[in-house]
Amino acid sequence: MSGVSTATVEDLTESSAPERFWNRQRRLGAALVIIGLIAAVVFGSLAESAPARFTLSEDAQGAALSINGQFGAILFGIVTVAAGAALLAGVARRWQTTLLSIGIVTFVFSFLCWQVAGKFLPLVDTLSGSLELALPLILGALAGVLGERSGVVNVAIEGQFLMGAFGAALVGTLATSVWAGLISAVIGGVIIAALLAVLAIRFLVDQVVVGIVLNLLALGITGFLYERLMQPDALKYNSPPRLPEWRVPGLADIPVIGPVLFDTNLLVWLALALVVVIHLALTRTRWGLRTRAVGEHPTAADTVGIRVRGLRYLNVLLGGVVAGAGGAYFTLVSTGAFNKNMTAGAGFIALAALIFGRWTPFGALGAALFFGFAQKLANYLSAVGSPVPNQFLNMLPYLATIVAVAGLVGRVRAPAADGVPYVKS
Amino acid sequence: MRGITKRFGDLVANDHIDLTVEPGEVHALLGENGAGKSTLMNQLYGMLQPDEGEILVDGEKKIFRSPRDAISAGIGMVHQHFMLVPVFTVAENIALGAEEVRGGPLGWLDRRRSRRDVLETSRKYGLPVDPDALVENLSVGSQQRVEIVKALTREVDLLILDEPTAVLTPQETDELLAVMRSLAETGKSIVFITHKLREVKAIADRITVIRRGRTVGTASPDTSEDELAALMVGRDVSLEVTKTPADPGREVLKVSGLIVDDDRGIRAVDAVDLVVRSGEVLGIAGVQGNGQTELVEAIMGLRPLRAGKVELEDQNLVGRSTKQVLRAGVGYVPEDRSLDGVVKDFTVAENLVLDVYDRAPFGNGFAMNPKAIQESAREWVARFDIRTSSPQSTVGTLSGGNQQKVVVAREMSRPLKLLVASQPTRGVDVGSIEFIHQQIIHERDLGTAVLVVSSELDEVVGLADRIAVMYRGRILAIVSPDMPREEIGLLMAGITGPGQEAEDSE
């Protein structure tokens, strides 16, 4: 090699000119400061000066973490302001997410102190309830990860949930077996996934459009069959057994997280395990490397001999398996009977969790827990009798989704070839 | 390859082409843009299947249904647009498709062995690469090295290089040619696709010329450039641009102290000063990626700037929207027409008014005047010799050269103070290249100030009255086109004094 240097643009220094003052970090900080002030002032003044009890068990009088409602509201509000101020002052990039999370968490605590003052909040029930409500969201988001990391947009998660829920209820009742129900749920999800795969990959239909239409199709089919079969004879077609709760002895006795994680149904463990498995598979295995390549630069993958379409088919179908299982939650865990359109948008919230979690399994887990908690909070508040009307509380998860997708995510990068069908040219 | 024919609908891209490559030979495949060279090689690499004809490797007939088959037959390819996943590391890219795994059904990746393989191949052929670097952070020359190492790790006997020098400095090109020579000496064959005559004569052992999908002849490197050009195009071409001397007038565009960042926040334009006068062409020479794109985007209002001034005849352009800049009398030919030059699904007529649809006579801000649009389209299609069946055809059906003519016609169809043309003849056939060059000179002679940015040195030297050489965001020097090419080449590589590299900004 001669002594001539080949210039690399990366050698240039990062821009040393002053950045805009109101960059993203500062704007988030300002937002935190404002909501922190609202928390401290508004929640603080509205809160009763009575103890807010966060009980460790269902028993209202049992052991509890107790804090004065008004004091707690103000205190946590101030911490939120502090987190916001830190962001305003400017911190290293890696602390940004931590501070943001702390700020949001303390804001929620402040709100809770206001609402729970004079009453009690069963911690275990709240946490396990959040986890349970998040369960379909986790599975749905994981299904999304599988498809979208290989480049196929999956808006049909809602439809997969519905088919899964319906299949589980129907077959579970007919066979009087919860396991048969679970398997049919998976089959239901795979049916929709197969349609999505064929229409998107082979027939090159716009993937978002296909997803939406498949949702409507699933809604129609399940609604139709519900009215024909289940409504007239619920006993024969619509009373599946529920998924049993299993208890891990020993581990389940740990305070708080014990009952939440180790005294619950199979689906929860499946979901959590899948998060880890999919993460490892994506980052450490050959399948994972090829999947990511196909999602980022399918032509490059093709030139080294990878079968792009085959891999996409496989991943979408795998996603169908996972989403179908997520659908089983609605009938085998939650209500025990199918109802028309019972998923009420959960599939779309799962999609939002996917984006919020930046298309990674652990990110999706965190986002799903966040949305699950929002929903649980809404349930709790309406149960306790909050001044806020019921319907507005029910809006909470949907509004949280909008805020998350618009405000908190920033401009994220989907896999580069996401949504673009692969056509050899 | 014998009698290879490939059709796309009505278009015959390859028409019974024959090609023979010997071991240890560097064989150049020469032809102008759109002649069918890449299509031919894509069939050799298994990405396309021929409609007729056969491929023989070492005398054995082979059918390549996918790149997999080609690779196992010992054929490797480095594409013109790199086939590298930007967010992966070098090692991951090289491993892709032939990963080292530690067994098990899922195939756990063996990263250590992958890195070792990369370093081994890199050492063996003298191509330094860093296995852990992220590809998106590498320079274009480094990325190309990665591509070559990727092909070599798969034990190829024949390596295809598709337009490899399009994005390299003259010095990097020389390095690449040396690498090709040394590979050929180890017994490997190289097929080297290009439209650049100079390189072909420098390195090839044999040259096959392709024109409009057919082989028109085989030549040796002794053939003159003019003869080769005539073979490529089928008629005598004058490679020179004829123009009268320029008569520069007042300052039209004045750029002072311009500082612009690229999408990653890295300084791309570093305190640039420029002046373009009416009636002259200022050419910006330099390899792609030295800030020219960002400079032009900042002038046009498509990219915010950090600091500096841009003035058009004393009117400040900084902070103005692109529409306002265009309205002020600036014409813009963007560097990638398929990205942001034309709207493929719109008709030719609609594309011709893409930036003037809301100005008289084509429309006011509210409604459009179809009759005026049609009439004007007919006029401009004729004047610019745009080959299309009608102004109502969609632009996507036009050839690359004609699409570019649509863009050029659109910009020149209104009175301009300044014309900014970025890579104006990239991917365009020779006939259209001549035409567009003539039009640019014509615009200059009307008194418009013209700024041409091009990575093809021949084009800059032919068109410009003054040349500014851009390197790593700075204008190193402004020189006359009469300066010897080698010296301009050195400037493009950042070498200002004899044997002295340009000062870095660290």
Place this chain on the structure above:
Amino acid sequence: MTTEAPAPETPPAPEKPPAKAKEESFLNLFLHNLWSANTVTVTILSIFLALVIGAVLIVISDPTVLSTFSYLTSRPSDALTASWDLVSQAYADLFKGAIFDPAAVRAWIDGSGDWKTALNPLSETLTYAAPLVFTGLSVAIAFRGGLFNIGGQGQAVIGTITAGVAGFAIALPAGLHLLVALAAGLIGGALWGFVPGLLKARTGAHEVITTIMLNYVATLFLGWLILQSGVQDPGRTDAVSKTIASSAVLPALPQPLRVHLGIVIAVLVTAAVAWMINRSSFGFELRAVGVNPPAAKTAGMSVGRTYILLMVVAGGLAGLGGAVQVLGTADRLTGQVAGNIGFDGLLVALLGRNKPWGTFFAAILYGALRAGGNLMQVDVGVSLELVTVLQALIVIFIAAPALVKTIFHLRNARSARLGTTMAKGW
């Protein structure tokens, strides 16, 4: 030479050298072109395929008919006749409920019945179709601009709210009151479309998610609003609002016919939207942005501003649809007043290939299916959900013409345009 087609799009005439034209007769040409994958043929065959699948669903969900299949091998005719009877009756009801009932028409002609009964099916079709035109147009123009407006339902709901409240809360002379109420519906929907448009332009938040979330928010809001004093009907305890003043109601044909002026407004608005897309500057901008945003930006257009304006217009159209629904079909607000018009509008736009007049006729078709489905449910007991299934299936087949082509072995169309929407992701 083109095929006569009800749909506004006709395939271009095949080009043939003059000498050959004399040889091939007109009939041959017609048949040849007919059995190729052009737009009209694909549409008709898609509908046919959907009906076939619907028939299967009807049969397998009827226990009586299913039981005849259990002895299929010994007495196949039972199963076949039972299936045929059920399906043909169901689909006949579909027709009778949507277009006309031959018995009623005969009665009218010979004097034993009146014209109102004979025209009732058509009236029902147009009543259902009217709001769908608006929501369909809303989705269609958004698609042309590259945006997925799945929020038609929410925008229509807000439109019903603002129009309904304007209908019973203020007092104005007839005519003016109607106009004000319609305008209120339009503005309400426009606001509900503005939010996702703004979020998309400023933060890049994907409109699929934001519009869907706002759908749920809107429906919940409606549910709350109609229980509030001031809105709730004082004479009732259930979730029903006050009745809309007669001065704000859309004029309709005499009872029991339900078709109202809404369908006329729909025609006018379709024409206006068609003009806007094809002849206005804004239409040019949104089409450019929809196909190639970078090129639009380089040509000086503001992509963000176009997105916002587009969502405002789309929201306004859907809101107008809601207004037409509440001021014409319903006469007060209930939880279900907006029905499914938003979601149906989505399918209508896709069936109409995002073109204004295509959407209009697709809306008529879907209105017909809905009207017919009502009769089918009442008469034979086949659930109305089947209509949703049919509607979705038709769109799937339309969106994948290659699928229909393979199933029926159609030739390639001469015309290259089969109208698959541009494929793109986030």
